[in-house]
Amino acid sequence: MQRFIKSVGAVILLSSFSSLADPVSELENLVNQWLQIEQQTSELETHWLEKKTSMQQTLILLDAEQTQLKQLNQNRQKNTSELAEKRTALIKKQSQLETDENALNSQLIQLSQQLRSLQVQLPPPLLASWQSIGDLDNESLDANEKLQIALKMLGQLADFQNRISIHEMAISNSEGKEIWVKQLYLGAAQAWFVSNDLSYAGIGFPSELGWQWQFDTEIDGEQIAHGIAVQEKKQAAHWLTLPVFSYAAKELTP
Structure with missing residues (x-):
């Protein structure tokens, strides 16, 4: 668990240097x-x-x-x-x-x-x-x-x-199709999701328009699934690579 949190922290630190300033400021605010x-x-x-x-x-x-x-x-x-x-x-x-x-x-x-x-x-x-x-x-x-x-x-x-949590729900993709996914929340400001068959994955984040779910084929669904399994104590922890705030900044930029 500690290794997983350290890994996410490392990713957040690295990704924060490449993210746009405005969304980070909004999150800090x-x-x-x-x-x-x-x-x-x-x-x-x-x-x-x-x-x-x-x-x-x-x-x-x-x-x-x-x-x-x-x-x-x-x-x-x-x-x-x-x-x-x-x-x-x-x-x-x-x-x-x-x-x-x-x-x-x-x-x-x-x-x-x-x-x-x-x-x-x-x-x-x-x-x-x-x-x-x-x-x-x-x-x-x-x-x-x-x-x-x-x-x-x-x-x-x-x-x-103040905790990492797991939830499940159905979300709609761009085609309006309902996809049942598991979600990995890092506090109340960052989340990732993946379907059971790993064919759908994406990220969740707050915005001025409300909480947003974004599907992305470039996100490694296996990494998210492993993070969920580690949190559920079904697998041993190791380093994970997951998009954080830089991704949210990119998606919200006109």
Whole structure:
């Protein structure tokens, strides 16, 4: 496994020198965007937990103060100025709670928008996982439920990005024919595929138009099949030669 990862790393390093600058920059921007979102999410989650505890404590205090105010009214105490001050403080606390809730909702809306903008570029298996978690546009969900969905999505993205994975699905070639292939994903930004009989092979990568699958007869299907077999622990690892970002740059160039 380590030899396979080293081999892919070596190929990525070599191919990066021959690739065009723009797609590499786009990929770096995409990774940086994911990292920024993860950082924002961590801050949002921390902020939410702090505010949730604070709001719960405040509500308990508010209930106690309201009970006290009712008792004061019932006893017709003369000190109406104190009662007025307590009412004023209660209104201020309620106003602060509403402000905090609005701030949380605003941050959650921003995070949801960023996640939606990433969806189109996700690999199909990861996109399907996100869709099964929930819908951030569902207006029936409260802020806490939407936050939990967002956190799960980011957790799956981080897990997919940090490992090599194998998936199977049917993809259409240029003639519209459905081909069943196995796919080897290197994180969420690079993939290769090959059919069972090795007659079809190609590469997958994210673009502005969404995730792209590209068939190519020049790609060695045996290399991809071996990489998949190594990942599935069916064969011993050895050096592999696979196209990486330079290929994606070539395909996206007008």
